[in-house]
Amino acid sequence: MLGQLSIRKRIMVILAAVYVVSLTVAISAGWYILRQDTIRESLEKTDIFAAAMSASQEYLAAEIRPRVLARLPNSYFPEATVGILMLAETAKKVQNKHPEYIFRIASPNPLNQDNLTDAFEEAIVDAFDNGEFETWQGFAERGGKRYYAIASPISAGENCIWCHDTPERAHPDMVARYGTQAGYGYELGQVVGARFVYVPTAVAEMQALKKLAWFAGGFSLFFLLALVAVDRIIVYSVVRPIEQIVEVATEISRGRMDRDFDVKSNDEIKALADAFKRMKYSLAKAMDILRV
Template identity: 35%
Template sequence: MFKNLKLKQKFTMILLVILIVGLSFCGLSLSLILRQNAEREIASTGLLLMETMTSVRQYTNEQIKPELNEQLEREFLPQVIPAYSATEVFNNLRSKEKYGQYFYKEATLNPTNPRDKADDFETEIVEKFRNNTKLKEWQGFRSEPAVDMFYIARPLQITEPSCLECHDTPERAPKTQIKNYGPVGGFGWKLNEIVGAQIISVPASAVIQKANQYSFLIVGIVSIVFVAIILLVNLLLNRQIVRPLKRITRVAEEVSTGHMDVDFEQLSNDEIGNLAKAFKRMKLSLEMAMRRLKRPPGNTNTGNPSNYGNSGNSGNYGNSGY
């Protein structure tokens, strides 16, 4: 089938195959690269949010809690708890469309508020930080029944002695805290101990969707450029190769039928031009050969054979004196 195609069709088919193979390879490579870029971009946003929550915790611990310590003896105010403040601020942020898909949790092994209790997966992350205190960040994907999640986590370490006022022993904790949460959870913490992890997560589909958006855009641009190249190559091929070859073919067909008044035009010095030049020489050689064939036989006069008899009279031999 390929042998029966014209030159232009063959080139077009080859270029289309290159386009398909190139786009397939480009698509796979871009998908991987752009997914990594999307992960970094989402992780960067997550880290920014995490830094914001850390600042909220610090502000609550240093500015809010000292002002309300006396009131805690009469009424428990969850707003003085850094974890509560950070979680509430983040929930307010989630009302914004930009952050609507993000989730924040201070997953703690032994929390005061049961909602902060680390599940099995989160416990593994906390244990990673506890076993390797040099590890400051961890990220990856988590499979859940409803949806896969991309997460980024940082250790939650007790660095302020004031935190132990509520988390050392039940005796030191405010009575209103014991009244609200009981004397069991959230006690026994130590200074510089890693008690949990700040975890920000987002559906993995958000990462994939973001990567796909970039992939479709780039592949679309590459496709348009490649199609334009194919059209340009076809145009140049038609002008520089196909048309000159058609002219040479047409002239050769006319010469083959005896029309010697046509001529092969050499319009360039490339291979096509050299081909036309060779055909032109062949035509000249053919014309010379045809003229020789049409020329009448040459008159090569070597004398009349009867003249040989007149070179002497036979009767004279008798008079020679012999």
């Protein structure tokens, strides 16, 4: 099919095909690299967020809880003794300033129904409980928005059971606050929930798309300029000289022996013109001989 086209069109078609293929490859590679960037950036944010949360929980467990329990052994003071409650409250304060960031301690069997797992979280908690993975990270959707999320399991230890065993064993104030329906029946070592940190990817993804759009624009402009340059080169150094040779050859064939091939370049076209010139002289000589 290409053989039917003029040289100029053929080269343009080939260059256009090269453009389409190279743009597709470059954009796919760019998208992959930028996506890795988005993941890395999101992961850094989720890590910092999770680390800050864990640090405050550790502080409560190591510094606050033992002193509170020593001074008020029989009282129910969850704000100072339940790390998860403190985390939930701290997360709410973070969220007031950064509503897009979400920190959740979710359980399929929660005391506080706000902490109930959704379908995605429940699948992750189940996978943790089955030992499928130790931590999880990846893209997740929540309320129609895309997030990068990390999750780590929460297992029940000795010191958890007295609150999460049965309503009879738990502190009556806690039962009065949370009821008796859910949040109990923990078994030692069981994965009872997971910590989730969600960081929105929309901003990073928009930036990645913008970068790609700029790249595609620049690449196309560059290619367009290259296309125009190549076109001009073909026209000036191939198409026009050949047209001239054709015109002169046609006139000579009609008997106008005064016309001459005149090529200024020093390339294949010149070699062609020189060959025609020699042919013209041979023709002139042959005609002279015939005339005699």
